[in-house]
Amino acid sequence: MSESPEQHQLEEDLKGQGSTEEVSDPEVPDLPQDAEGGSSPPDSRATTPSSPSAEGFSIVAEECFLLTQAVSVVESLMGYSINDKMTDLMVFLFQKYRKKEMTTHTEMLQCVFLDCEESFPEIFRIVSECMYLVFGIDVKKAKNSSQCYIIMPALGLSYDGTVEDVPSFPKTTILIIVLGVIFFQGNCAREEAIWDVLSGIEVFPGSEHLIYGEPRKFITEDLVNEHYLENRLVPNSDPPEYEFLWGPRALIETTKLEVLEFLAKVKDTTPSAFTVWYEEALREEEERFQLPDLPDWL
Structure with missing residues (x-):
């Protein structure tokens, strides 16, 4: 051909x-750029599942641990540093996604931002962007609710390639x-x-x-x-x-x-x-x- x-x-x-600058002529979009920066592992508050089965807990817990190890890759893809609090929220939301659970504004504040509520809006915006672009996970407000958030695959796709019993x-x-x-x-x-x-x-x-x-x-x-x-x-x-x-x-x-x-x-x-x-x-x-x-x- x-x-x-x-x-x-x-x-x-x-x-x-x-670069990530706007363009006026048609071009195929390339991918997020590398960036320097590091992040320390998060504390354990956001990695504790609420009430999973023993087997489910083991898999989700391992995935959450692996996610903390992958922060440097997320930073490279997004082009900016991910701090500890961002990592905590990312792990929390990923855990909710894998368990197919919704979350609320109040729950996120209580589980991740108890000591720094004023920083929540900006960190939530950044982490939502990371989840969407890196993992294809969409964190969006539920219809008819200003407090509840649905965590689902981007674009309404119904398959994400994860395996239920494998991290x-x-x-x-x-x-x-x-x-x-x-x-x-x-x-x-x-x-x-x-x-x-x-x-x-x-x-x-x-x-x-x-x-x-x-x-x-x-x-x-x-x-x-x-x-x-x-x-x-x-x-x-x-x-x-x-x-x-x-x-x-x-x-x-x-x-x-x-x-x-x-x-x-x-x-x-x-x-x-x-x-x-x-x-x-x-x-x-x-x-x-x-x-x-x-x-x-x-």
């Missing part, structure tokens, strides 16, 4: 680790990035283009990432088996090479506009900055909500 000069430039853009982190962000690469590559992307982008966050096939694990099986098998992706052999490729498209489950659960909005947050810009893809996403949104033509007899 031959590439046009425009497609070649697109692949070059995908490899970059550009693991959500891979929702990887799924969204892959969907984005496919979109930016003309709705069909070769596996090589996907790895080019993921290498920007130090995610490589066959290499274990502290947060995202080993990604090859997740992308080429799990997401295909879960119908988020479809794969097909590139004609006349030697050695055999595969390309990926959105699968039916992705088409049902999310939209190109939602994926674009997520990637725009990664890039710290607006979806409209990616003009070509934004216009395509808007057209598809309009088509989704268009009423069908009524028959003549009505």
